[in-house]
Amino acid sequence: MRPAFTFTEIREAEKSILEKEGIPSLILMENAGKNTFDVITSLYPDINERTIVIVCGKGNNAGDGFVIARHFLINGIPVEVYNLSGPGELKNDALINFEILTKLASGMCSMYNITENEPDILYASLKKLKGKALIIDALLGSGTKGSVTGIYENVIEQINTLKHKNIKIDVISVDVPSGIGESNTTGTAVDACHTITMGAVKTELLYGAGKENTGSLNVVSIGITNDCFERVNIYGKYLVEESDVKSLFPKRKKTSYKYSNGKSLVIGGSKGLSGAVIMSSLAALKSGSGAVLAAYPQSISTHFSRKLNEVIKTELDETPDGSIAGDSYTRILKQQSKADAVLIGPGLSLNSETANFLFDVIINSPKPLVIDADALTLLAGKIEILKQRKSESEIILTPHIGEFSRLTGKTTEEINANRFELVRNFAKEYKVNIVLKSETSLSCTSDGNIYINNTGNELLGSAGSGDVLSGIIVSLLAQSGKVSTAMICGNYIHGMLADIYYDKYGNKQSASQQDLIKLIPAAVTEILG
Structure with a gap:
């Protein structure tokens, strides 16, 4: 670095x-x-x-x-x-x-x-x-x-x-x-x-x-x-290089099997927002998870059945709006116990009852958590929940600038002008790890070290990009057990997808998230090569 x-x-x-x-x-x-x-x-x-x-x-x-x-x-x-x-x-x-x-x-x-x-x-x-x-x-x-x-x-x-x-x-x-x-x-x-x-x-x-x-x-x-x-580097900021990712990226042992290669639990989805949790689940699979489990409201189960045969599925009770019911935490305990890392948020919705389910997960889950998308917006309304956790397991928050603004109460202008100090202070205060997504994404560990990622391009500035990233991160967290590895390698691989697409097609505008997910194996092959 x-x-x-x-x-x-x-x-x-x-x-x-x-x-x-x-x-x-x-x-x-x-x-x-x-x-x-x-x-x-x-x-x-x-x-x-x-x-x-x-x-x-x-x-x-x-x-x-x-x-x-x-x-x-x-x-x-x-x-x-x-x-x-x-x-x-x-x-x-x-x-x-x-x-x-x-x-x-x-x-x-x-x-x-x-x-x-x-x-x-x-x-x-x-x-x-x-x-x-x-x-x-x-x-x-x-x-x-x-x-x-x-x-x-x-x-x-x-x-x-x-x-x-x-x-x-x-x-x-x-x-x-x-x-x-x-x-x-x-x-x-x-x-x-x-x-x-x-x-x-x-x-x-x-x-x-x-x-x-x-x-x-x-x-x-x-x-x-x-x-x-x-x-003389008293500032704790580093630019990530390919050699760093090659050395950190988790590699399967010859004696490994599906449940030793990282089990990821993805929780989310709601009526009209099934695509987010599906993309996160698929990205986790493509990034190397030995098994991916998904928990989502009953009404979107047909979407999962058609698109993700490999995912182990759990249907949850739902609100009248088609989001996960507030009392659903006990329904995910079995799947949670199997998982090495948990992602919650993609397509979750902003339903107030679903917020209660989210808060139960944050307070009670003993597993490392990745909190993304709608879960971040809900969390912003009750940020002190982060200090009420019963477990000392790690948390990774993955906000973009707007979501980080809601979490901190700072304007986007203030964040852009002073992002390093604000991210570091937040991470230390709430004992969390942060992936701050922007034109150049960064990772900040709970002890304040900052790792800047310089792969990727403007292809990543489209709906669903964060769902793909969070799926990659939870997969790497499940495989490695290390938040720094998951954040550093996750950001780098995600950026590589946009770079590979540009090298192949010559433009930075036309890719769908499905296009980028299909390129994950190529990015992983390059890192492992």
Whole structure:
């Protein structure tokens, strides 16, 4: 796992490392620029066929750009550098690398100044371009506060216009897309095809405007090891990598049998909402549960009979509305005793009588619980139930931002601005584990460690997606007995389904949840391979 930091945290971490280890910052800039150059050339095998344009500001981000330009020259690739810094504005490492570049420039490096008097020379030059080009954005780093204005805003808009009007022009941002700052501004920002960030993952690139503008994210070393970053990582946030999932994912023993491979109990469904609990049950089966048990109201039993032959079924009494009756807890005791983990919520309905059944399950169930969907909305009205449990077995809550808003009483804006602290505080207060679903989902354990998932795409933003995820999570919880494994691997596998679909069909819009469920075996095969 890679340590993950906010913009402010990474600056504090790097400062601490530099002071303790005595590493010159000039060396770090050289490593960052050289390694970024290497990533660029790996991303673009046709690099020699492209016009290379590097747009530099006046801070350390510009210094990285000058180093990158020098390595293009070293490798015999011509480059154009457009500089927004005026006389005397470059300082320290950026100035040193600018001076080195000017000495080595020769005829292969053309240098231009973008000024208030000539604000459009970049656009004027590239709009006439016939061949392919690559614009490297080294304008502004992570220290940007508020929205970008003036000549910088103008140049960013020009870069975006050139990219959107000419499919032969790609844009790479160095460290962050210029305009994305500590406040994760919604103002003007570079719309990058790729972002190559330095040293460690910056969380602002994974959410909101950062997610929208970053493109594919690559992390390059600046000469500080993950161990060094981990020694100063007092923030407890990590980006999950494929190797982590491969090592954590539960694997069947050769001597295993159906009841030793994880038994999942899925509780939910109501009149008109049978699909949710069916999808969760099917996802649990496809994710490797040795047996899946389901408990649901009688009126939707025909749907289960037609669609899920492999599930062990229990029909429950129901309310006049067709949801599970309030006094049904005793009816699930036998199935609950067989299960290794329980999921409750998909399609449960918001019936007040059914809420009483939910509260009985939460208070009395001795088994690890995954609480999802309607169950979260009902729970929000009586959150103190979480502190009345008779068992110390683990709970995983799987809210999206709106559901977490109802659970906490915070607005969605407050959550988006401060998600890590709010999730961590809630998990610790109620001694629960949380999967917070959003454009980049995260898992938070009850002791406050946060694991950020970066698989998936906008295909997952459709009805039923959460039901599939909760089915995967309860299956992995039943198989492994570990909440961290279930959350980390569940999020990762779920995201993989969207990525596999995109790789196969080339779009991020048309998949149904049934399409994604069918891809679970392919995702599991990739992880086990």
